Amino acid sequence: MLASIQNKGGKIKPTHLMYKSNLSHNQMTSYLEELIGKAFVAKSKKNTYDYIIITDKGIDFLIKLKEMKEFEKTFGL
Amino acid sequence: MTVIEEYSTSYLNEKHRKNSMELELIYSPEWFFGKDIVIDIVSIVALVLISFFALRCYGINKKNTNYLYLALSFGVLALSFISKILANFAIHKEITQTKEGFLLITQQTIHFYPKFFAWTVGTYIFFTLIGLFMLYNVYRKQSITTTILITYFILLISQVSFKTHIIFHLSAFILMLLIILEYYDNYKQNKGACTKLVMLSFITISISYLMFILVKINNVFYVVAELVQLIGYIGLLSAFIMVIKNGKKKNKN
Numbered sequence: 001m002l003a004s005i006q007n008k009g010g011k012i013k014p015t016h017l018m019y020k021s022n023l024s025h026n027q028m029t030s031y032l033e034e035l036i037g038k039a040f041v042a043k044s045k046k047n048t049y050d051y052i053i054i055t056d057k058g059i060d061f062l063i064k065l066k067e068m069k070e071f072e073k074t075f076g077l
Numbered sequence: 078m079t080v081i082e083e084y085s086t087s088y089l090n091e092k093h094r095k096n097s098m099e100l101e102l103i104y105s106p107e108w109f110f111g112k113d114i115v116i117d118i119v120s121i122v123a124l125v126l127i128s129f130f131a132l133r134c135y136g137i138n139k140k141n142t143n144y145l146y147l148a149l150s151f152g153v154l155a156l157s158f159i160s161k162i163l164a165n166f167a168i169h170k171e172i173t174q175t176k177e178g179f180l181l182i183t184q185q186t187i188h189f190y191p192k193f194f195a196w197t198v199g200t201y202i203f204f205t206l207i208g209l210f211m212l213y214n215v216y217r218k219q220s221i222t223t224t225i226l227i228t229y230f231i232l233l234i235s236q237v238s239f240k241t242h243i244i245f246h247l248s249a250f251i252l253m254l255l256i257i258l259e260y261y262d263n264y265k266q267n268k269g270a271c272t273k274l275v276m277l278s279f280i281t282i283s284i285s286y287l288m289f290i291l292v293k294i295n296n297v298f299y300v301v302a303e304l305v306q307l308i309g310y311i312g313l314l315s316a317f318i319m320v321i322k323n324g325k326k327k328n329k330n
Contacts, residue, residue, distance in 0.1 A: 067324030068134045074271040074320050075131075076216065076263030077143040 005054040117158045123314040124155035150211035157204030167194035203235040209252035216259040246289040253283035278312030
């Protein structure tokens with residue numbers, strides 16, 4: 001989900017996020033609540049549209065996650 | 078002015094002399110004394126950085142215990158190098174100069190602390206072999222009984238290696254070969270510059286253990302082995318830096 005938001009320039013509409021992440025509405029709502037709770041994403045409103053934006057903490061976490069995957073691959077973990 | 082150089086040792090009693098002859102692990106040429114510490118520090122830096130990173134990964138994903146085992150094994154290997162550095166302080170020279178008329182007498186005293194040396198070298202051998210075994214265990218999980226048995230054998234090797242260092246270096250080389258096989262398998266599965274560099278680094282480090290075996294023939298091999306070890310750990314450090322860079326680079330795209 002975080003990667004989907006970032007690929008869209010850090011801001012995405014909830015419906016687009018649902019399609020991009022290939023999740024059901026309930027699944028997405030549940031994951032989104034967790035991500036908001038951890039301050040990785042935040043909700044914002046612009047011209048009556050709701051948007052989900054990735055926070056700096058979310059970007060940092062995404063970087064860490066990608067480093068982890070690279071490390072895992074390199075050392076065969 | 079005439080300069081007279083007089084050499085003497087502080088461990089003149091028979092007991093200490095006997096100890097110094099029994100411990101077969103000093104093979105560094107005199108001009109290389111202390112320089113190997115720098116090489117060991119580079120190795121420690123590489124090992125500690127990888128260990129801390131693996132520990133941080135474990136903090137994020139506790140389900141993958143391999144991160145923890147890798148962190149521990151690299152941490153133990155770093156401890157082994159710290160013990161090796163400490164062993165250098167068991168022997169030190171003291172140079173005193175006294176002037177008698179027209180003569181300047183330079184006296185060189187070598188201080189040797191056999192008990193401290195035995196402890197530091199013993200822990201170096203033990204931590205190296207345990208660290209390598211733990212690293213192998215990351216890829217090939219061993220049962221508790223096998224682990225206890227191998228730990229016992231490593232303890233035995235740590236004791237026997239005081240008499241003949243070949244056993245230690247050969248054991249480390251064999252463990253390294255087993256680890257290299259795992260990294261070769263990983264390279265075949267995930268072909269990339271980083272996986273290749275990790276495999277090549279471990280091959281280089283294993284060659285350094287072979288070089289240490291040859292030290293008895295000529296102590297120049299000690300310098301060669303240390304330099305090969307340095308290349309190996311620089312390779313490992315480079316692979317780690319590449320991992321971090323790749324993680325950040327892909328994120329930008």
